[in-house]
Amino acid sequence: MDNWEIAKILKEIGEYLEMEGEAFKPRAYQAAGEAIEEMDDSLSEIYKRGGLKALEEIPSVGVSIAEKIEELLKTGHLKYYESLKKKTPVDLSQLTTVEGVGPKIIKKLYEKLRIKNLETLEKAARAGKIRKLEGFGEKSEENILKSIEFLKQSGKRFVLGFILSQVEVIVERLKRLKGVEKISVAGSIRRMKETIGDLDILIVSEKPGPVMDFFVSMPEVKQVLAHGQTKSAVRLKNGLDADLRVVEKKSFGAALCYFTGSKEHNIALREIAIKNGWKLNEYGLFKSKSKNDWIQIAGETEEEIYKKLSLDYIEPEMRENWGEIELAKNHKLPKLIGYHDLKGDLQIQTDWTDGANSIEEYALAAKKMGLEYIAITDHTKTLAMTGGCDEKKLLRQMAFIDKLNKKLGGKPKILKGAEVNILKNGSLDIDDRVLAKLDVVAAAVHSHFNLPRSEMTRRISRAMANPFVDIIFHPTGRIINERPPYEVDVEELIKTAKKTKTYLEIDAYPNRLDLKDEHAKKAIEAGLKLAIDSDAHSINHLQYLKFGIAQARRGWATKNDIINTRPWPDLLKLLKH
DNA sequence: GCCGTTTTCGGCCCGACTGTTTTCAGTCG
Numbered sequence: 001m002d003n004w005e006i007a008k009i010l011k012e013i014g015e016y017l018e019m020e021g022e023a024f025k026p027r028a029y030q031a032a033g034e035a036i037e038e039m040d041d042s043l044s045e046i047y048k049r050g051g052l053k054a055l056e057e058i059p060s061v062g063v064s065i066a067e068k069i070e071e072l073l074k075t076g077h078l079k080y081y082e083s084l085k086k087k088t089p090v091d092l093s094q095l096t097t098v099e100g101v102g103p104k105i106i107k108k109l110y111e112k113l114r115i116k117n118l119e120t121l122e123k124a125a126r127a128g129k130i131r132k133l134e135g136f137g138e139k140s141e142e143n144i145l146k147s148i149e150f151l152k153q154s155g156k157r158f159v160l161g162f163i164l165s166q167v168e169v170i171v172e173r174l175k176r177l178k179g180v181e182k183i184s185v186a187g188s189i190r191r192m193k194e195t196i197g198d199l200d201i202l203i204v205s206e207k208p209g210p211v212m213d214f215f216v217s218m219p220e221v222k223q224v225l226a227h228g229q230t231k232s233a234v235r236l237k238n239g240l241d242a243d244l245r246v247v248e249k250k251s252f253g254a255a256l257c258y259f260t261g262s263k264e265h266n267i268a269l270r271e272i273a274i275k276n277g278w279k280l281n282e283y284g285l286f287k288s289k290s291k292n293d294w295i296q297i298a299g300e301t302e303e304e305i306y307k308k309l310s311l312d313y314i315e316p317e318m319r320e321n322w323g324e325i326e327l328a329k330n331h332k333l334p335k336l337i338g339y340h341d342l343k344g345d346l347q348i349q350t351d352w353t354d355g356a357n358s359i360e361e362y363a364l365a366a367k368k369m370g371l372e373y374i375a376i377t378d379h380t381k382t383l384a385m386t387g388g389c390d391e392k393k394l395l396r397q398m399a400f401i402d403k404l405n406k407k408l409g410g411k412p413k414i415l416k417g418a419e420v421n422i423l424k425n426g427s428l429d430i431d432d433r434v435l436a437k438l439d440v441v442a443a444a445v446h447s448h449f450n451l452p453r454s455e456m457t458r459r460i461s462r463a464m465a466n467p468f469v470d471i472i473f474h475p476t477g478r479i480i481n482e483r484p485p486y487e488v489d490v491e492e493l494i495k496t497a498k499k500t501k502t503y504l505e506i507d508a509y510p511n512r513l514d515l516k517d518e519h520a521k522k523a524i525e526a527g528l529k530l531a532i533d534s535d536a537h538s539i540n541h542l543q544y545l546k547f548g549i550a551q552a553r554r555g556w557a558t559k560n561d562i563i564n565t566r567p568w569p570d571l572l573k574l575l576k577h
Numbered sequence: 578g579c580c581g582t583t584t585t586c587g588g589c590c591c592g593a594c595t596g597t598t599t600t601c602a603g604t605c606g
Contacts, residue, residue, distance in 0.1 A: 022578095025579095026578095027579090059580095060579065063578090063579095100603085102604050103603090103604095104604085105603070105604085135598090139596055139597085140597080143596090354606075382593090386591090387590060387591080
């Protein structure tokens with residue numbers, strides 16, 4: 001049993017206990033589940049090394065939960081969990097994805113209508129059975145249906161940033177295997193799309209048999225879908241389908257290109273080949289010697305294929321047929337921002353509000369990552385649920401940061417900031433006189449998501465007109481697979497941002513990625529610079545910056561287009577005050 | 578059920594929002 005499975009079970013226990021109306025236990029299980037999800041070491045290793053005692057060392061895990069983890073590791077089962085599940089046998093992971101449906105409602109729906117999963121929930125809602133239950137009405141039934149509709153649309157795609165580390169573990173393991181000469185991930189993962197449908201791995205191997213055998217018997221595998229000599233496919237326990245293909249060395253580049261896609265990009269490449277009288281497929285680029293007799297002229301690497309097609313090499317993130325082929329032909333491709341180009345992070349939530357770590361812990365973690373500065377941007381007072389800062393608390397935090405900067409010698413430099421809440425009418429919930437004292441001011445929408453498009457656009461534009469607001473955080477408010485963006489005219493926001501010298505953000509948190517690639521591209525085309533921030537709520541989240549960079553690369557951003565690729569003194573010159 | 582440089586017992590984030598009610602329960606972050 002791996003960490004992921006154990007964390008899921010603990011979190012589900014939390015939900016079951018919430019159904020029972022338990023007051024504090026649910027949070028304990030929830031916290032333990034989350035702590036385990038964030039761990040790098042495997043529980044079974046920890047247990048092997050130090051037994052129960054070592055498990056209890058894990059934060060949020062005490063005697064009782066440690067024993068449960070032990071039972072899971074030893075037997076693969078947990079009696080306690082099973083008895084809870086027996087009492088209310090519902091598909092929690094499915095039902096909790098419906099917005100507005102929580103444990104209490106799930107329990108009621110099960111007891112009154114025997115609803116167990118999305119399918120039976122939708123059926124009951126469509127039949128008008130839910131509105132008749134006490135405490136429910138037409139509106140709640142309608143909202144359930146709406147949410148199910150949204151879930152269906154967002155489909156079964158995985159958020160890249162939440163799954164990539166698991167993918168990397170598998171690839172690393174295969175890479176070390178004897179007989180694997182070359183290996184690469186292809187598909188939408190290689191293009192760093194925000195969500196991915198499956199995992200495609202390509203390898204070169206003289207003896208693929210043992211590699212395939214190894215692949216289908218990995219511990220993450222739940223089901224083997226295919227097991228052949230050149231292709232195997234498995235379904236992983238986390239629900240992801242993974243394909244492994246073996247190709248010949250001379251075809252590796254062609255296969256990589258073919259399976260990386262996008263389909264549209266590949267079609268455009270193939271058209272160029274055809275115009276030259278050639279053909280391009282997953283085995284290579286070929287020209288015809290005589291009828292039905294083709295000679296390979298490229299294919300071992302992607303580079304030589306692009307070169308033969310008279311194109312500059314196109315980075316995977318740009319392969320969407322959004323005009324990149326034209327640019328490659330004319331040697332006008334932008335030099336994309338690199339994955340190590342950020343000098344700082346401008347959005348971090350600390351334990352002053354809803355973050356998990358202290359300012360100092362973030363500073364040390366950022367330094368380790370090579371960042372020169374970080375902005376502390378805790379929430380403000382109208383976001384009461386996070387313990388948002390009022391003016392007084394912000395001033396206290398500023399004084400605290402001054403002291404900490406002295407202590408750490410400015411490495412990294414800690415900037416005083418805030419994620420100021422934009423109120424319904426576009427005004428801010430912190431007084432301008434206090435904003436004036438901050439190094440960097442960001443503003444964001446956290447409520448009233450349902451305003452009409454024009455009103456929402458006006459609201460955010462008004463915030464940008466504030467003389468102290470430098471950045472708008474997560475400008476469209478979407479959460480991938482959970483919530484669509486609010487209605488807002490992004491192009492208008494881009495214009496206003498330029499006019500008011502405000503920047504828009506690419507929030508790098510894996511299920512936000514907001515602005516998304518298309519919008520980032522539009523902003524950059526309009527000459528607006530962007531910020532890439534982690535939106536970290538714990539020091540582990542700082543690593544999410546790379547997904548923001550990926551999104552920027554997908555939007556064709558160069559280093560110059562991103563404000564926080566600059567050292568702090570240069571960035572300072574770009575800010576309003 | 579976890580945790581402790583306020584505590585080994587007594588706290589545990591808590592207010593906005595929604596949809597249902599007519600004073601509130603449940604969800605969300």
